[in-house]
Amino acid sequence: MTPTIxxxxxxxxxxIGTVSKVINKSGFVSEKIRxxxxxxxxxxxxxxxxxxxxxxxxxxHLIGIIVDDISNLYMxxxxxxxxxxxTEMEYNLISCSHNNRPEEERKALQRLMEKxxxxxxxxxxxxxxxxLNMPNNIPVILVDRKVENARFDTVxxxxxxxxxxxxxxxxxxxxxxxxxxxxALRHSVEIERVNGIKKAIxxxxxxxxxxxxxxxxxxxxxxSAEVRKYLEHSGLPEGIYATNHLALAGTVxxxxxxxxxxxxxxxxxxxxxIDTYGLLRPSFTxxxxxxxxxxxxASELLFERIEFDKQVDQPKEFLVTPKITIGTSCxxxxxx
DNA sequence: CGGGCAACAATTAGCACGGT
DNA sequence: ACCGTGCTAATTGTTGCCCG
Numbered sequence: 001m002t003p004t005i006x007x008x009x010x011x012x013x014x015x016i017g018t019v020s021k022v023i024n025k026s027g028f029v030s031e032k033i034r035x036x037x038x039x040x041x042x043x044x045x046x047x048x049x050x051x052x053x054x055x056x057x058x059x060x061h062l063i064g065i066i067v068d069d070i071s072n073l074y075m076x077x078x079x080x081x082x083x084x085x086x087t088e089m090e091y092n093l094i095s096c097s098h099n100n101r102p103e104e105e106r107k108a109l110q111r112l113m114e115k116x117x118x119x120x121x122x123x124x125x126x127x128x129x130x131x132l133n134m135p136n137n138i139p140v141i142l143v144d145r146k147v148e149n150a151r152f153d154t155v156x157x158x159x160x161x162x163x164x165x166x167x168x169x170x171x172x173x174x175x176x177x178x179x180x181x182x183x184a185l186r187h188s189v190e191i192e193r194v195n196g197i198k199k200a201i202x203x204x205x206x207x208x209x210x211x212x213x214x215x216x217x218x219x220x221x222x223x224s225a226e227v228r229k230y231l232e233h234s235g236l237p238e239g240i241y242a243t244n245h246l247a248l249a250g251t252v253x254x255x256x257x258x259x260x261x262x263x264x265x266x267x268x269x270x271x272x273x274i275d276t277y278g279l280l281r282p283s284f285t286x287x288x289x290x291x292x293x294x295x296x297x298a299s300e301l302l303f304e305r306i307e308f309d310k311q312v313d314q315p316k317e318f319l320v321t322p323k324i325t326i327g328t329s330c331x332x333x334x335x336x
Numbered sequence: 337c338g339g340g341c342a343a344c345a346a347t348t349a350g351c352a353c354g355g356t
Numbered sequence: 357a358c359c360g361t362g363c364t365a366a367t368t369g370t371t372g373c374c375c376g
Binding site: 337338339340341342343344345346347348349350351352353354355356 | 357358359360361362363364365366367368369370371372373374375376
């Protein structure tokens, strides 16, 4: 059996309370006894039992994080960023995916609560929070997506104005007929970005009937096939704008497969960082999200609540503004 | 300074009790 | 004798408080 504090106490010839004081550097222990205890710890290769400690302290030093899909690079960056602070604060992370299914979201929450995690950071599916049995005894921070009835702090990207800026950008370089490729309008991110597009169309006085909105799925292979099918059937627009990194990657792949030259034949803009390793010299304009910043703000908020017992008086919304990087797609072409 | 002990949360073995 | 029910007490490792 692995040695317990009891074994250390017996080996050192002291009580377990004294061993506890030595381990936690609390209270008074004479130097002679302290050395004896430390020697016993070394000889027995004793490691304190975190489970028993949690039992006593009602604190597990565990943080739960629920995202839509843990293999999604964007989500991975949020998790990594949360982990950075968690490690510094001597907490461990439990990561879960809900795959955008409310039922899995509910179960993941349930499991984390049963594990008695000290706090939760979560990307909501967008389902009704009242039906999720959200915890009210531990802090929760929502990230990436806004939800109605939020009694929780939320960290999200700015989507509407950024979306408007991207359309304006294509417009300023002479584009007037667009293909807007977006995902399912299930959560706030896609809804806001599409709303931004519509606002931009209105602001710029573009002909709405000349614009096309194409909704695509969430799997890269399918997206590129759908985009290709559309382009082969309906021809190239002047500009393409994809609202998320998967839609953008699928679009770029379809254009490559079709041998379409960007920006010579069509301008491309979109959300997302699809060039993880910096291998591309992108000829399209990007609004790059900053998932690391989202994770950083969210984890800082969470630890404020956990460690300093800070209460949520009025739930706040924190906005992270995506950085726009100009590709070559717009610089070379000017409308005649 | 150091020992003793309750408390923490959840589970389960053990036991008494009543009914068939 | 056997079964189900409901209760108590023990169990786990650690901490923090009290007492001498």
